[in-house]
Amino acid sequence: MVQVAVLGYGTVGSGVVEVIDKNKEIVSGNVGQELDVKYILDLRDFPDDPYGDKVIHDIDTILNDNEVSIVCEVMGGVGAAYQFTKAALQKGKSVCTSNKELVAKHGPELLQLAKENNCSYLFEASVGGGIPIIRPLNDCLTAERIENITGILNGTTNYILTKMEREGADFATVLKEAQEKGYAERNPEADVEGHDACRKIAILSSLMTGKTVDSEKIYTEGITKVTADDFVYAKATGRTIKLLAKSDAIGEGEVLAMVAPFMVDKDHPLAMVNDVFNAVFVRGNMLGDSMYYGRGAGKLPTASAVVGDVVECARNLGKNIPCRWSTEDAILADAADIEDAYYVRIKADRKAEAQKVFGDSRFVEIADRDKDFAVLTNPMKEKEFAAKCELLGDAVISRIRLY
Amino acid sequence: MVQVAVLGYGTVGSGVVEVIDKNKEIVSGNVGQELDVKYILDLRDFPDDPYGDKVIHDIDTILNDNEVSIVCEVMGGVGAAYQFTKAALQKGKSVCTSNKELVAKHGPELLQLAKENNCSYLFEASVGGGIPIIRPLNDCLTAERIENITGILNGTTNYILTKMEREGADFATVLKEAQEKGYAERNPEADVEGHDACRKIAILSSLMTGKTVDSEKIYTEGITKVTADDFVYAKATGRTIKLLAKSDAIGEGEVLAMVAPFMVDKDHPLAMVNDVFNAVFVRGNMLGDSMYYGRGAGKLPTASAVVGDVVECARNLGKNIPCRWSTEDAILADAADIEDAYYVRIKADRKAEAQKVFGDSRFVEIADRDKDFAVLTNPMKEKEFAAKCELLGDAVISRIRLY
Numbered sequence: 001m002v003q004v005a006v007l008g009y010g011t012v013g014s015g016v017v018e019v020i021d022k023n024k025e026i027v028s029g030n031v032g033q034e035l036d037v038k039y040i041l042d043l044r045d046f047p048d049d050p051y052g053d054k055v056i057h058d059i060d061t062i063l064n065d066n067e068v069s070i071v072c073e074v075m076g077g078v079g080a081a082y083q084f085t086k087a088a089l090q091k092g093k094s095v096c097t098s099n100k101e102l103v104a105k106h107g108p109e110l111l112q113l114a115k116e117n118n119c120s121y122l123f124e125a126s127v128g129g130g131i132p133i134i135r136p137l138n139d140c141l142t143a144e145r146i147e148n149i150t151g152i153l154n155g156t157t158n159y160i161l162t163k164m165e166r167e168g169a170d171f172a173t174v175l176k177e178a179q180e181k182g183y184a185e186r187n188p189e190a191d192v193e194g195h196d197a198c199r200k201i202a203i204l205s206s207l208m209t210g211k212t213v214d215s216e217k218i219y220t221e222g223i224t225k226v227t228a229d230d231f232v233y234a235k236a237t238g239r240t241i242k243l244l245a246k247s248d249a250i251g252e253g254e255v256l257a258m259v260a261p262f263m264v265d266k267d268h269p270l271a272m273v274n275d276v277f278n279a280v281f282v283r284g285n286m287l288g289d290s291m292y293y294g295r296g297a298g299k300l301p302t303a304s305a306v307v308g309d310v311v312e313c314a315r316n317l318g319k320n321i322p323c324r325w326s327t328e329d330a331i332l333a334d335a336a337d338i339e340d341a342y343y344v345r346i347k348a349d350r351k352a353e354a355q356k357v358f359g360d361s362r363f364v365e366i367a368d369r370d371k372d373f374a375v376l377t378n379p380m381k382e383k384e385f386a387a388k389c390e391l392l393g394d395a396v397i398s399r400i401r402l403y
Numbered sequence: 404m405v406q407v408a409v410l411g412y413g414t415v416g417s418g419v420v421e422v423i424d425k426n427k428e429i430v431s432g433n434v435g436q437e438l439d440v441k442y443i444l445d446l447r448d449f450p451d452d453p454y455g456d457k458v459i460h461d462i463d464t465i466l467n468d469n470e471v472s473i474v475c476e477v478m479g480g481v482g483a484a485y486q487f488t489k490a491a492l493q494k495g496k497s498v499c500t501s502n503k504e505l506v507a508k509h510g511p512e513l514l515q516l517a518k519e520n521n522c523s524y525l526f527e528a529s530v531g532g533g534i535p536i537i538r539p540l541n542d543c544l545t546a547e548r549i550e551n552i553t554g555i556l557n558g559t560t561n562y563i564l565t566k567m568e569r570e571g572a573d574f575a576t577v578l579k580e581a582q583e584k585g586y587a588e589r590n591p592e593a594d595v596e597g598h599d600a601c602r603k604i605a606i607l608s609s610l611m612t613g614k615t616v617d618s619e620k621i622y623t624e625g626i627t628k629v630t631a632d633d634f635v636y637a638k639a640t641g642r643t644i645k646l647l648a649k650s651d652a653i654g655e656g657e658v659l660a661m662v663a664p665f666m667v668d669k670d671h672p673l674a675m676v677n678d679v680f681n682a683v684f685v686r687g688n689m690l691g692d693s694m695y696y697g698r699g700a701g702k703l704p705t706a707s708a709v710v711g712d713v714v715e716c717a718r719n720l721g722k723n724i725p726c727r728w729s730t731e732d733a734i735l736a737d738a739a740d741i742e743d744a745y746y747v748r749i750k751a752d753r754k755a756e757a758q759k760v761f762g763d764s765r766f767v768e769i770a771d772r773d774k775d776f777a778v779l780t781n782p783m784k785e786k787e788f789a790a791k792c793e794l795l796g797d798a799v800i801s802r803i804r805l806y
Contacts, residue, residue, distance in 0.1 A: 019546050019689050029613075029727065030545040124543070130690040132535075132543035139542070140527070140535035142433040143422050143710035210432075269696060272675050286422050286707040287533040290697030293672060294690060304689040307546035315725070322718070324432065 002035040002314045005062040007084055008075030009042040009055065012098050012125070015303025016072050017051050020310075027307060031314040038068055041084075059084050063091050070313045072306050073097040078105050089113045089121060094317075096309035098125035098302050104199040104215045107206065108327040120321040122309035127200045128153065128278045130301030131294035132308070137207050137282070138323055144284030146208045150246040150403075153200040155276035155297040156184045156191040157223050157243045161261075162274045165240055170228050183276065193222035194243060194259040201245035201257055204280070207323075211253045211330035219335035221260040230398055233345060233374045236366050239263040240271050244403060254331040256338055262403035263343050270403075339379045341402040345372050350395035357388045372397055405438040405717045408465040410487055411478030412445040412458065415501050415528070418706025419475050420454050423713075430710060434717040441471055444487075462487050466494050473716045475709050476500040481508050492516045492524060497720075499712035501528035501705050507602040507618045510609065511730040523724040525712035530603040531556065531681045533704030534697035535711070540610045540685070541726055547687030549611045553649040553806075556603040558679035558700040559587045559594040560626050560646045564664075565677045568643055573631050586679065596625035597646060597662040604648035604660055607683070610726075614656045614733035622738035624663040633801055636748060636777045639769050642666040643674050647806060657734040659741055665806035666746050673806075742782045744805040748775050753798035760791045775800055 004020070006013050017037050020027055028034045039056050046052040062068055071088040073095050075081045081102050085095050089110060097103065102110075103123045114121040124134045128151070137146070152158050156178065163174040175192065178184035190196045202215035223243050234241050242264050247257040264271045269291055273279040278296025283289050295301035312321060346354050348371055354363075362376040377385070389396050407423070409416050420440050423430055431437045442459050449455040465471055474491040476498050478484045484505050488498050492513060500506065505513075506526045517524040527537045531554070540549070555561050559581065566577040578595065581587035593599045605618035626646050637644050645667045650660040667674045672694055676682040681699025686692050698704035715724065749757050751774055757766075765779040780788065792799050 023546055023548055023689065026548055027546055032725070131693055132539045135543050136535045136539065139715065140538050140711050141707075142714040143426055143430055143707045145426055145429055267675070269672075269675055272670070272672055284707065286426065286703040288698050288704060290534055290695070292693070292695060294693030300689040301691060304544075304546045304687065308543050311545040312542065322435070 002031060002033060002069060002317070003038040003067045004035065004070045004072060004310060005039040005041065005068045006037055006072045006074065007041045007081070008073070009040050009044070009046065010074070011299045012074040012302050012306065013040065013072070015299035016074060016306050019300065019303045019307045027311060030311050035310070035314055038065070059087070063087050068093060069317055070094045070096065070310050072310065073099055074306060075099070076101065078102050082106055085110055086113060089117050089119060092117045092119050094119040094121070094313035096122045096306050096313060098306055100126040100199045100203060104202045107203065108212050108325050111323050111325055112327065115320045118318055118320055120313050120316065122312060122321065124309050125302045125305035127203050128280055128292065128294070129155070129296040129298060130304045131278060131280065131292050131296060133204070133280045133292045134207065136292060137204070141282065141284055141287065144286055146249060146282060146284050148246065148248050148283040149201070149204045149208055149280065150244055150270070151201065151204070151280040152242055152270060152273045152278050153245045153280070153296065154191055154197040154243060155278060156188065157197070158273065158278070159183050159276045160192070161223060161226070161241055161243065164226070164228060165231050168228050168231065171224060171226060192224055194220040197243060197245040198259045201247055201259060205247040205255050205257050206325050206330065208247060208249055209253050209255055209330045210324040211326055211328045213255060213257065213330045213332065217332045219258040219260070223261050225398060226261050226400070227398060229372065230345065230400060232366065233343065233364060234263050237364055237376065238266050240266060241400060242270060242273070244270070250333055253328070254333060256333040258335050258338065260401055262401045264403045268403070336382045339381055341379045342377045342385055342399055343402055344375045344377065344389070344399045345397045346375060346392065347395045347397060348372055350392065353392055353395060357391050376402065404436060405434060405472055405720070406441040406470045407438065407473045407475060407713060408442040408444065408471045409440055409475045409477065410444045410484070411476070412443050412447070412449065413477070414702045415477040415705050415709065416443065416475070418702035419477060419709050422703065422706045422710045430714060433714050438713070438717055441468070462490070466490055471496060472720055473497045473499065473713050475713065476502055477709060478502070479504065481505050485509055488513055489516060492520055492522060495520045495522050497522040497524070497716035499525045499709050499716060501709055503529035503602045503606060507605045510606065511615050511728050514726050514728055515730065518723045521721055521723055523716050523719065525715060525724065527712050528705050528708035530606050531683055531695065531697070532558070532699040532701060533707045534681060534683065534695050534699060536607070536683045536695050537610065539695060540607070544685065544687055544690065547689055549652060549685060549687050551649065551651050551686040552604070552607045552611055552683060553647055553673070554604065554607070554683040555645055555673060555676045555681050556648045556683070556699065557594055557600040557646060558681060559591065560600070561676065561681070562586050562679045563595070564626060564629070564644055564646065567629070567631060568634050571631050571634065574627060574629060595627055597623040600646060600648040601662045604650055604662060608650040608658050608660050609728050609733065611650065611652055612656050612658055612733045613727040614729055614731045616658060616660065616733045616735065620735045622661040622663070626664050628801060629664050629803070630801060632775065633748065633803060635769065636746065636767060637666050640767055640779065641669050643669060644803060645673060645676070647673070653736055656731070657736060659736040661738050661741065663804055665804045667806045671806070739785045742784055744782045745780045745788055745802055746805055747778045747780065747792065747802045748800045749778060749795065750798045750800060751775050753795065756795055756798060760794050779805065
């Protein structure tokens with residue numbers, strides 16, 4: 001029998017307990033022996049909860065119980081979660097987590113610690129919720145030189161953008177509605193400013209290079225400036241708007257990574273990833289494009305990924321599951337060097353100026369609109385583009401990269 | 404150093420050698436030690452080939468060489484390939500294959516043989532080419548009760564259907580063009596009649612149930628009867644036509660599986676899987692829908708999946724990688740019991756009769772068409788639908804299930 005401890009009885013934690021309980025026969029069958037939750041660690045008590053009798057308040061009970069071989073860290077944060085993870089790994093207990101913040105910040109150190117103690121640190125649930133993406137990268141695409149990873153990695157912003165597209169609504173209106181429905185947090189900054197997607201692409205970029213990509217150094221732009229007017233032009237040009245997190249391997253241990261809204265061609269598979277769904281595009285030098293799609297958040301999908309990791313650890317007790325991610329820093333290329341084509345929305349009465357600046361670009365005018373027009377530029381470096389926009393001054397209303 | 408033998412130096416075999424050579428550093432890095440091809444088995448000689456000196460003609464050289472720990476069976480067929488695979492596994496050599504015919508026919512027996520000899524039998528490349536789908540099912544979605552698998556599993560037919568949609572062309576015209584371009588074989592029956600997709604869904608259904616689903620018992624319908632006229636109605640109703648292979652888990656070890664053309668709503672992610680791309684939709688009871696998308700065929704994508712399996716075997720030498728697929732037969736529900744809604748195209752002058760038979764259905768008429776109209780029915784059992792069509796006799800021109 002394999003015994004598991006769950007750290008944190010919040011949304012994901014209660015999901016983990018539920019998945020293990022409801023799919024017990026399948027989970028135990030896949031492990032090859034019975035698997036059960038022995039402890040749930042939380043500061044609170046849950047007297048009316050069906051699993052309330054498993055709730056304890058002292059991490060040492062778990063650390064000192066040799067029967068517990070796997071710990072699910074689903075507390076979040078980088079304080080106690082970090083300390084508890086280190087302590088568990090030092091005791092030779094494998095740790096499975098959904099905590100992207102901790103993985104992005106201390107991943108390689110914790111992986112090293114797991115290796116030294118013949119146990120494992122797995123984090124499938126930290127990116128893309130229930131979508132298998134970490135293990136495909138680590139264990140399936142092992143014959144590939146990964147050249148690019150591009151993902152829709154945040155469900156909240158994708159929900160908002162989908163709603164804006166369908167309803168022609170403004171960002172603020174949709175955000176408010178999403179908050180009321182519980183799809184967006186009351187403090188939505190981590191999502192709408194792109195920080196969450198940034199942490200996730202940092203993790204994926206680290207796995208791509210085998211080195212550590214610092215999320216704080218990735219150019220990150222959120223969706224707060226995207227307007228209903230921009231969606232009008234997106235539609236008119238056969239596109240939609242998505243928050244993409246992307247990363248190119250451009251040399252040995254060097255990546256070009258960014259998070260920003262992009263206008264995506266409607267024919268591209270990423271364009272049909274709607275609502276809270278996530279998807280990750282991976283391009284390898286032999287396979288070409290592949291895509292992984294599914295629910296990127298939510299209690300049960302995220303918990304399912306954590307429990308999938310638990311099964312993997314349980315199949316490999318006493319053994320380290322390898323992961324190529326060293327503490328060595330990856331080189332992050334300057335985002336200003338990225339070449340992108342741009343959509344620029346410009347005031348209607350400034351067309352003459354715009355033609356001087358973007359003369360070789362495609363101009364898009366929509367009948368019945370008298371306040372603006374749009375320009376779709378050729379690819380150019382960010383610096384060059386910024387200089388052109390500066391020439392136009394306050395004539396530029398908005399701008400979005402083209403994908 | 405890990406030494407590999409490649410059986411069969413055809414398209415996939417030469418791809419395997421190329422992937423291992425070109426991505427040698429990555430492959431060896433992922434294994435943790437150097438990996439190289441020692442032998443290539445083929446009846447022919449390849450004097451001008453850069454790897455020609457590795458070509459041998461006698462399987463015993465491989466079987467008796469203890470340095471060879473992994474064999475790639477990429478010959479195809481169920482004759483020599485079956486004998487060689489058995490012999491290699493009996494010698495404790497792991498076997499990685501792209502041979503869906505052999506896997507569908509003898510998979511559980513070969514898995515059992517691998518287990519008895521502490522080696523592995525892996526077949527990621529047998530379904531979906533380079534798309535990771537076997538390992539996600541076996542090793543990632545291990546916390547899920549898989550309820551349904553639906554895939555576009557044949558690149559040739561998807562290419563043909565995509566062309567028919569885009570060009571308004573007929574099946575025969577597009578098939579001929581596909582044959583000229585090498586996207587379809589000169590004898591295209593296995594593809595266009597659905598047999599290839601059928602073998603693949605049999606493999607996936609077996610993994611879903613853990614029991615053996617006999618591909619010969621799966622209801623299979625190809626795309627030869629799909630016409631340009633049907634695409635006109637698909638477009639008019641916001642749909643496209645795809646050859647789907649699908650399987651529902653409906654009870655303990657019981658599945659409802661079929662291969663047939665379906666009209667798919669344009670908003671469904673499977674609708675945007677075009678050209679030679681494949682995709683597999685998997686629905687689990689916790690995760691909900693997830694999808695795996697990529698190149699389902701082709702030399703390098705398929706070879707990449709084989710080499711990914713080689714890496715996995717090399718990481719687990721002397722150990723069996725488990726796979727839940729027993730020789731016990733799964734129960735196949737009668738396809739006549741499947742409830743589907745249907746599109747039926749009917750002769751224009753038989754509308755009165757059609758209204759009597761399909762009175763509660765949606766009638767679709769397209770301006771400027773005077774030879775036919777279409778009916779979109781409610782869901783009903785195949786038997787009931789067949790009885791209705793019989794009442795209409797030769798008024799029914801074509802019929803396709805709705806997805």
